Amino acid sequence: MAELMTIADTVEQVAEAISVALKIDVEIVDAHNVRVGATGKIKALIGQKQENGHVSRFVLRTGEPSVIEQPGFHRLCYGCKLQHQCDYTSGVLCPVLYRGEAIGVISLVTFDQEKKRQIIENRTQLMDFISKMAELLSDKLAKQHLHDMLQLRTRELDTVLDSVYEGVLVADAEGKITFLNAFAQAHLSLEPHKVIGQPVSSILPGSILAQAVRTRTLVPDQKIVYREGKNKIGLYSRAFPIEMNGEFKGAVETFQLTEDLHKIASRLDNEGETGLDDILGAGTKIAELKRLVGKLSESPSNVLITGESGTGKELMARAIHQGGSRKDQPFIAVNCGAIPEPLLESELFGYESGAFTGARQGGKPGKFELADKGTLLLDEIGDMPIYLQAKLLRVLQERKVERIGGSKSIPVDVRIIAATHRNLEEMVQNREFREDLFYRLNVVPMVVTPLRERKEDIPLLIHYFIEKANRKLQKHFLGCDPELLETFLSYSWPGNIRELENTIEYMCNIESMPGLTLASLPERILKALNTPTVARMGGYSLKDAVRETEQAALTRVLSQYSLSRDIDQILNILDISRATLYRKLKEYRLSQD
Numbered sequence: 001m002a003e004l005m006t007i008a009d010t011v012e013q014v015a016e017a018i019s020v021a022l023k024i025d026v027e028i029v030d031a032h033n034v035r036v037g038a039t040g041k042i043k044a045l046i047g048q049k050q051e052n053g054h055v056s057r058f059v060l061r062t063g064e065p066s067v068i069e070q071p072g073f074h075r076l077c078y079g080c081k082l083q084h085q086c087d088y089t090s091g092v093l094c095p096v097l098y099r100g101e102a103i104g105v106i107s108l109v110t111f112d113q114e115k116k117r118q119i120i121e122n123r124t125q126l127m128d129f130i131s132k133m134a135e136l137l138s139d140k141l142a143k144q145h146l147h148d149m150l151q152l153r154t155r156e157l158d159t160v161l162d163s164v165y166e167g168v169l170v171a172d173a174e175g176k177i178t179f180l181n182a183f184a185q186a187h188l189s190l191e192p193h194k195v196i197g198q199p200v201s202s203i204l205p206g207s208i209l210a211q212a213v214r215t216r217t218l219v220p221d222q223k224i225v226y227r228e229g230k231n232k233i234g235l236y237s238r239a240f241p242i243e244m245n246g247e248f249k250g251a252v253e254t255f256q257l258t259e260d261l262h263k264i265a266s267r268l269d270n271e272g273e274t275g276l277d278d279i280l281g282a283g284t285k286i287a288e289l290k291r292l293v294g295k296l297s298e299s300p301s302n303v304l305i306t307g308e309s310g311t312g313k314e315l316m317a318r319a320i321h322q323g324g325s326r327k328d329q330p331f332i333a334v335n336c337g338a339i340p341e342p343l344l345e346s347e348l349f350g351y352e353s354g355a356f357t358g359a360r361q362g363g364k365p366g367k368f369e370l371a372d373k374g375t376l377l378l379d380e381i382g383d384m385p386i387y388l389q390a391k392l393l394r395v396l397q398e399r400k401v402e403r404i405g406g407s408k409s410i411p412v413d414v415r416i417i418a419a420t421h422r423n424l425e426e427m428v429q430n431r432e433f434r435e436d437l438f439y440r441l442n443v444v445p446m447v448v449t450p451l452r453e454r455k456e457d458i459p460l461l462i463h464y465f466i467e468k469a470n471r472k473l474q475k476h477f478l479g480c481d482p483e484l485l486e487t488f489l490s491y492s493w494p495g496n497i498r499e500l501e502n503t504i505e506y507m508c509n510i511e512s513m514p515g516l517t518l519a520s521l522p523e524r525i526l527k528a529l530n531t532p533t534v535a536r537m538g539g540y541s542l543k544d545a546v547r548e549t550e551q552a553a554l555t556r557v558l559s560q561y562s563l564s565r566d567i568d569q570i571l572n573i574l575d576i577s578r579a580t581l582y583r584k585l586k587e588y589r590l591s592q593d
């Protein structure tokens with residue numbers, strides 16, 4: 001609901017102006033009966049709620065004007081504490097209507113008989129006058145609302161433009177720079193306060209933005225090289241004219257770094273070999289993971305990668321393998337959850353001929369033997385049956401395998417990387433996973449963060465997956481529109497990067513070029529965004545609900561109180577002990593900064 005309080009200064013001025021013009025006191029209340037403007041002896045009560053205010057409440061409820069000749073004795077005063085003893089001698093009340101709803105009341109009030117006579121005699125003209133004043137207030141509110149909306153939209157647009165992994169430069173009709181996003185500032189080393197208002201042709205000579213302003217037409221994709229001191233910056237740029245009501249208003253240039261496009265292209269060319277450069281992401285979390293991948297590549301230690309499905313666990317495992325000395329040896333991945341239990345044992349350890357009915361003549365080597373000198377990824381290790389866990393542990397300890405039905409021990413030199421989306425520590429406590437195997441696998445733990453906690457990576461990934469889909473589908477999508485990006489940034493991506501990749505491929509299939517828009521957003525995402533959190537998450541347990549509430553309460557208190565100064569207040573508000581507070585902060589990785 002629109003609030004008169006948001007234009008309190010104007011309301012006070014209007015009250016004063018009416019009072020000066022009519023020489024009668026004025027009181028203006030909002031939808032909650034709080035005085036926003038008042039004059040004379042009630043001026044001191046601005047900001048306070050009308051304690052009784054039965055008549056104002058009636059006007060607010062019905063949206064009908066009212067004239068009260070005998071306050072305290074009128075039927076609307078029935079039940080009021082001041083019934084029969086009201087100070088007011090009369091009142092003329094007019095609603096402030098905003099989009100058909102009463103959001104306040106302007107009252108002309110008197111406290112003596114002489115003034116009462118005046119307003120009762122002139123009631124019709126006075127009502128007319130204050131209803132004009134009420135319209136003025138509602139016009140002001142509409143303008144304020146529009147102004148707030150515009151500010152919000154501008155803020156949203158700035159945020160979107162600063163989060164895209166693409167440079168954006170804008171110039172007006174005279175070719176002067178009016179805007180450059182964070183990417184353009186960082187990669188072209190331009191400081192907004194130095195370049196805004198300057199001719200683009202002098203700041204970036206040869207730029208296609210200047211060309212678009214000159215020709216007032218679209219400039220298609222071009223490769224441009226800028227020199228910055230000794231450095232060269234290669235860009236793929238394009239520029240579009242901006243028109244309004246058929247008039248040329250300026251132009252926008254968007255660009256990508258050629259270096260990034262080449263990285264993406266080379267990743268697409270070598271799907272099989274995944275290295276560090278193939279792990280895409282713009283944020284610090286992915287940078288930390290890549291640092292860890294780099295360190296682990298040369299180490300022989302076992303690694304346990306945990307993270308939700310589709311976060312890139314296999315990609316990390318491949319990059320660890322590819323970065324180390326085993327890179328020319330095999331990388332073999334076994335999904336322990338996808339292979340039927342009876343087959344998993346023979347898949348992993350192999351068998352000799354005649355080991356069981358249907359066993360192949362000559363036997364078959366298992367994945368351990370096939371991965372000799374290389375790396376074996378045991379994906380979804382949490383799904384491995386407990387009896388096979390014992391056998392796996394033996395192989396890891398002895399570094400030898402025995403095929404099913406065989407008697408020979410075959411030495412194997414395999415680096416083990418295990419991955420799972422399940423909580424193995426909890427499984428150990430529930431005796432669903434062997435503790436000794438857990439410790440043997442978890443020598444170096446690596447946790448891959450879900451996509452919703454590293455949304456800063458989304459713009460680059462969108463770009464990459466669009467390029468990938470373009471190649472697969474032989475299309476030429478240029479990118480996605482800002483509204484779609486905003487939606488992608490607010491969605492929680494339960495299926496993580498895999499879900500993002502599949503969503504983009506789906507949209508590229510059904511959307512018309514040149515850009516992806518909200519029109520082709522899958523129904524599933526639309527529904528999720530329109531459903532409250534609890535319903536949104538399939539399998540949303542009571543524990544999840546408690547965690548979400550705890551996290552929200554902690555975040556709220558931390559935003560209002562200082563951990564170092566107001567610790568007692570924080571403990572009081574949350575009603576927990578100091579130890580619990582610190583444990584929870586650690587658990588939810590919260591800190592004041």
Ligand SMILES: Nc1ncnc2c1ncn2[C@@H]1O[C@H](COP(=O)(O)OP(=O)(O)OP(=O)(O)O)[C@@H](O)[C@H]1O
Pocket residue numbers: 278279280281307308309310311312313314315316379420421497498501
């Ligand atoms: N940082 C990243 N940059 C580029 N592509 C990524 C990234 N992370 C994941 N992907 C892509 O997302 C998809 C899913 O990744 P991956 O299979 O490695 O996930 P996972 O965690 O092993 O999934 P699951 O647990 O379901 O096996 C793959 O196509 C992968 O190439």
